[in-house]
Amino acid sequence: MVALNVVAQQFQSGAAAAAGATPSAGATPASASASASASAPASPPPAAVAPAPPAPPAFNRGAFSVDDPNSIWVVVDKLRPITDGATFVPPDLVDLPSDMPDPLGYMLRADAADALHAMFAADKAEIGTQLVAQSGYRDYEVQVRAYQHYKDALGVAGADQTSARPGFSEHQTGLAMDIMDTSSGCDLETPCFGSSPSGIWLAANAYRFGYILRYPADRVAVTGYESEPWHFRFVGVDLATEMHTTGVSTLEEFFGLPAAPGYAG
Numbered sequence: 001m002v003a004l005n006v007v008a009q010q011f012q013s014g015a016a017a018a019a020g021a022t023p024s025a026g027a028t029p030a031s032a033s034a035s036a037s038a039s040a041p042a043s044p045p046p047a048a049v050a051p052a053p054p055a056p057p058a059f060n061r062g063a064f065s066v067d068d069p070n071s072i073w074v075v076v077d078k079l080r081p082i083t084d085g086a087t088f089v090p091p092d093l094v095d096l097p098s099d100m101p102d103p104l105g106y107m108l109r110a111d112a113a114d115a116l117h118a119m120f121a122a123d124k125a126e127i128g129t130q131l132v133a134q135s136g137y138r139d140y141e142v143q144v145r146a147y148q149h150y151k152d153a154l155g156v157a158g159a160d161q162t163s164a165r166p167g168f169s170e171h172q173t174g175l176a177m178d179i180m181d182t183s184s185g186c187d188l189e190t191p192c193f194g195s196s197p198s199g200i201w202l203a204a205n206a207y208r209f210g211y212i213l214r215y216p217a218d219r220v221a222v223t224g225y226e227s228e229p230w231h232f233r234f235v236g237v238d239l240a241t242e243m244h245t246t247g248v249s250t251l252e253e254f255f256g257l258p259a260a261p262g263y264a265g
């Protein structure tokens with residue numbers, strides 16, 4: 001019994017493996033038993049069943065207006081002109097922070113500008129490219145000239161694939177930015193940016209900052225615009241995240257609005 005007690009104590013102290021103790025043949029079963037009882041932890045109490053986390057509240061698709069041009073959820077497309085578009089000016093336009101390349105001095109609404117600033121910084125930190133704010137808020141008169149430029153060059157049908165008619169441009173809401181970078185060598189006329197590192201990163205990550213890629217390549221029939229891998233629209237993090245999570249890429253589909261492949265008249 002003395003030997004067995006020693007073996008048991010050695011197991012209890014965890015030293016048996018190094019002790020070289022060799023119990024007699026007759027003692028082996030007992031020492032094995034002692035080992036088992038000493039080293040096996042007592043059965044744990046049944047794990048408490050964690051209460052199921054409360055279901056997240058259903059996303060409220062009516063939280064903001066899709067009609068009011070002052071709303072961050074306003075949906076502007078070829079069937080949904082900006083209300084009072086000839087005179088509408090967003091309420092809180094600001095210049096972009098000075099550390100953001102903005103060669104033409106475009107403005108955005110304040111929240112959209114803050115989010116864009118954070119997105120540019122994250123892009124630089126995560127993939128090392130430098131994004132450029134290429135075209136932001138455009139007022140009605142600028143859009144008149146922009147559309148006329150394309151109409152002169154391409155005709156009405158061609159212009160309508162490329163540029164919004166005055167009063168129908170998201171850029172007039174102060175919530176849209178065309179983004180380029182300093183390294184891809186791309187421009188606003190070709191799909192090139194979409195396959196560049198910056199364009200790929202933006203498409204995958206813009207939602208984190210409340211932006212969505214507004215004119216995806218596979219949604220031309222819904223949006224009425226050819227793929228614009230540079231055109232990002234601020235809708236706020238809640239909506240952008242919900243769209244990302246549910247995999248619904250256009251505002252029209254998310255809100256159950258009609259597809260807008262062309263103008264009504």
Ligand SMILES: [Zn+2]
Nearest residue numbers: 176177178231
């Ligand atoms: Zn644009």
